[in-house]
Amino acid sequence: MLDKNGIAKRIAKELQDGYFVNLGIGIPTLVANYIPDNIEVEFQSENGILGMGPFPFEGEEDADLINAGKQTITALNGASFFDSATSFAMIRGQHVDMTVLGAMEVSENGDIANWKIPGKMVKGMGGAMDLVASADNIIVAMMHTNRAGESKLLPKCGLPLTGVGCVKKIVSNMAVLEVTENGFKLLEVAPGVSVEDVKNATAGKLIIEGDIPEMDI
Amino acid sequence: MIKKVVNGPDEAIKGIKDGMTLMLGGFGLCGIPENSILALRKNGAKDLTCISNNAGVDDFGLGLLLQTRQIKKMISSYVGENDLFEKLMLSGELEVDLIPQGTLAERCRASGAGIPAFFTPAGYGTEVAEGKEVRVFNGKPHILEHAFEADFAFVKAWKGDEAGNLIFKGTARNFNPMMAMAGKNTVAEVEELVPAGELDPNTVHTPGIFVQRIYQGEQYEKRIEQRTVRTRN
Secondary structure: OOOOHHHHHHHHHHOOOOOOOEEOOOOHHHHHHOOOOOOOOOEEEEEEEEEEOOOOEOOOOOOEOOOOEEEEEEEEEEEEEEEEHHHHHHHHHOOOOOEOOOEEEEOOOOOOOOOOOOEEEEEEOOHHHHHHOOOOOOEEEOOOEEEOOOEEOOOOOOOOEEEEEOEEEEEEEOOOEEEEEEEEEEEEEEEOOHHHHHHHHHHOOOOOOOOOOOOOO | OOOOOOOOHHHOOOOOOOOOEEEEOOOOOOOHHHHHHHHHHHHHHOOOEOOOOOOEEEEEEEEEHHHOOOOEEEEEEOOOOOOOHHHHHHHOOEEEEOOEEEEEEEHHHHHHHHOOEEEEEEOOOOHHHHHOEEEEEEEEEEEEEEEOOOOOEEEEEEEEEEEEEEOOOHHHHHHHHHHHHOEEEEEEEEEEEEOOOOOOOOOOOOOOOOEEEEEEOOOOOOOOOOOEEOOOO
16 A cells, blocks of 8 residues: 555656646645656646746745745746746646646546535635646546545546546556546556455446556555 | 826725725735735725635735625635635625636636637536536537626736836736736736836836736735745755
8 A cells, every 4th residue: 555655656657758747736746756867847836837846945935936735836947937827828728748636536437526525625626627627648646545434436426526537547545547438447556455455445447457567666 | 108106005996996896916825915905904895806816814815805804705716725714605604706727817818808708628517617608629528708807906016117017026926917907907016116117128027008006015924825845955
């Protein structure tokens, strides 16, 4: 079973040289810590920076330089700043190559719910709806089950949707799965996790073909 | 040159009336019109509709106008950092329209650019799309979204000149340029106001035509929401 950093580490293996990447809040943010040495990627944050760098050194924080999670950041050499319309032109115009975001629920046809729990939590969708409606390459980073132990990979989402039929891949603490026309296709299992464990934790349709390899992380 | 410089925030908000629709720039607390918000609180205008990506925090930014119950309706994309906001929303005291961030930006831009409506894929198949026209382009469904209309836009820039030209700094630019374009009356507050001619026209982000009033803010708190740092090793 992976922890949050393990999930981020596995997702980092999906990065390719030259990618522009948008990382959501939470586990996705951690992906930046595991970029393979042999490739160059650039991070876009939808509040208006391309070429986002690590957190600043203490004492060098700048209130005018934050990421979409409102955290203080730095700008790398070659970075640029832009307004919100330009930022979402990059996103909707599919100039961003990969989007990683968290989810509360994903359905077997690739619907995603991650912005609202009616009556309980209504924070808003931020840029998530624009991102999921536009990107071709959307990876969801999440725990396989919720705190009550219930599967987050469902036949159909119960929560209000963020987008329909958009998730391509899921990296959870238990497995890597691809969203296909016929359901969740199991690609890899996490170390110490059996195919049976994944089956038990997946409520949506699970496709298992041949031997399932263990994640290499 | 058309006179745009006003003495301060109190003069800048002249003409604000109960029930008006305002746009306020900023993302989180980054690049918000701090001084204009304070003046609006002092002014006391109520039943305001505020278009702003966020609603500030409990004791800063638009949170200050929530405290005084001056806001009737918020149009935002994310309101997570404000407990009072959540309370007022869940109790029904505050009307809230949550819309995707990119759609929010584009509805501002369209407003200032003479585009009455546009189609976007964002929100299709979700509750955001309810009641909206859907059209398929290149095999993909899109929903019709309309340009905003705002009586006033309040923006904040790093530097500005007497002609209303603005330059923003870092990620404090965010929604400010589009909102400046969209406001019937755009009020810009800047950290540094300089005479016309001192800004290099090559570096201007928002041309002065979009700004009707400008002033230098007396002071800027520029509060940081999430102070994240790394240690030197």
